[in-house]
Each structure stands twice: as C-alpha cells, then as structure tokens.
Amino acid sequence: MSERHVTFDIIVEAVSAVSGLSRREMMAEGRTTSERAQARYACWWLVEKMTELGPGTIGRLSGNRDHATIVAGQRRAEELRASSPDFRASTDALLATLLALEGAGMLRLAETADPIAAARRVLAAPERExxxxxxxxxxxxxxxxxxxxxxDPSQPSTQETVDV
Structure with missing residues (x-):
C-alpha cells in the first residue's frame, strides 16, 4: 500500500475553505445549523474514504465525539450524497481535488506540523542564532x-500589529 499524506486536519481545512466555516464552527457540540452539520458530515465521509482512521479516532479528533456519532454522520453523508446533487457535487469535487494533490505529491508539504516541537526549537536557540x-x-x-x-482564527485581530 502506498503511503498516504491526507490527514484529518487537511480534510477539515479543505472543507472549511469550501464551506466558509471555521473548524470550531464545524465541530461545535450541541445543536447546529444544517450547514454546519453537512460540513461536519462531509469531513467525516472524506476521512473515511481517504484515511485509515477509525470512527473512535475520528471522534477524538472531532472534539471527543462518540464513535457511534461518527458512524451515524458518515451514514448521513451517504444519504445526502444520494438525495442532494449539490452535496454530492461538493464532496466529489473535494475528494477529486485531495486525491489529485496527493497524487502530485503536494500534500507532503502540508503535513501537520508539531507546534510544540517548533516552539521548543525557537525557545532553545541562543538569542543571536x-x-x-x-x-x-x-x-x-x-x-x-x-x-x-x-x-476565532477567521476574525481579524483588533490589536495593531507592529513590523519588527
């Protein structure tokens, strides 16, 4: 089997870019709008198709959701793909785009980075290095x-930025 480079985070970012919803909005607990739920179902469907992650892992990555919730959401995505031409077209386009990027080797550059390890490297360096x-x-x-x-990372900061 070939090495996969599509990750949960890459899929969430792709769905976020298409839907205009932030990760937080898509994965929010409690009652959500149909638009948010559909974006979440699209994520879970794509993760099922493109990764080897199981429902339990997908649930943890989605904000500690139960694996049964993930399975039900993936089933709901299949139902939406059968009943909604728009949902089917958008999920097909996302799947095709991600597969093309992966096939071209472009996703290796976008693999999830470890923010803590990067911050430790910065903090461990002498001041002039x-x-x-x-x-x-x-x-x-x-x-x-x-x-x-x-x-919300999609909202601009109200603080002034200073170039150094």
Whole structure:
C-alpha cells in the first residue's frame, strides 16, 4: 500500500475553505445549523474514504465525539450524497481535488506540523542564532495559540500589529 499524506486536519481545512466555516464552527457540540452539520458530515465521509482512521479516532479528533456519532454522520453523508446533487457535487469535487494533490505529491508539504516541537526549537536557540521554522510550523503554532485563547482564527485581530 502506498503511503498516504491526507490527514484529518487537511480534510477539515479543505472543507472549511469550501464551506466558509471555521473548524470550531464545524465541530461545535450541541445543536447546529444544517450547514454546519453537512460540513461536519462531509469531513467525516472524506476521512473515511481517504484515511485509515477509525470512527473512535475520528471522534477524538472531532472534539471527543462518540464513535457511534461518527458512524451515524458518515451514514448521513451517504444519504445526502444520494438525495442532494449539490452535496454530492461538493464532496466529489473535494475528494477529486485531495486525491489529485496527493497524487502530485503536494500534500507532503502540508503535513501537520508539531507546534510544540517548533516552539521548543525557537525557545532553545541562543538569542543571536537563526532558527529555521517552516510556514506550516508557524501556522500550527498560531492555530494552537488562537485555539487556546478561544478566539476565532477567521476574525481579524483588533490589536495593531507592529513590523519588527
């Protein structure tokens, strides 16, 4: 079997880009809008098709959801694909795009970075030594900070930024 480069996070980012919803909005617990639920079902369907992750793991990555919830959501995605031409077209397009990117080797560059390891490298460096941090590691560190602050990364900051 060939090595897979599509991850849960890459799929969530792809669905987020298409739906216009943040990860937090898609994975929110409690009652959600049909749009949010459909985006979540699309994620879970794509993860089932493109990764070897089981329902339990998908549930943990989706905010500690029960594996039965994931299976029901994947079943609901299949029902939506059968009854909604728009849902089917969008999930087909996402699947095809991700498969094409993976086939072209472009997803290796977008593998999930470890934000903690990157931050430790930065903090361990002497003050005058340059530290290599990839764009993906910077994004991963930024996401971690924003998630910890319970902010929405899609909203611009109200603080001024200063270039140094």
């Amino acid at each position: 340059a530290v290599r941090v990839s764009t993906f590691e910077i994004i991963a560190m930024s996401r971690l900070i924003v998630d910890q602050a319970h902010g």
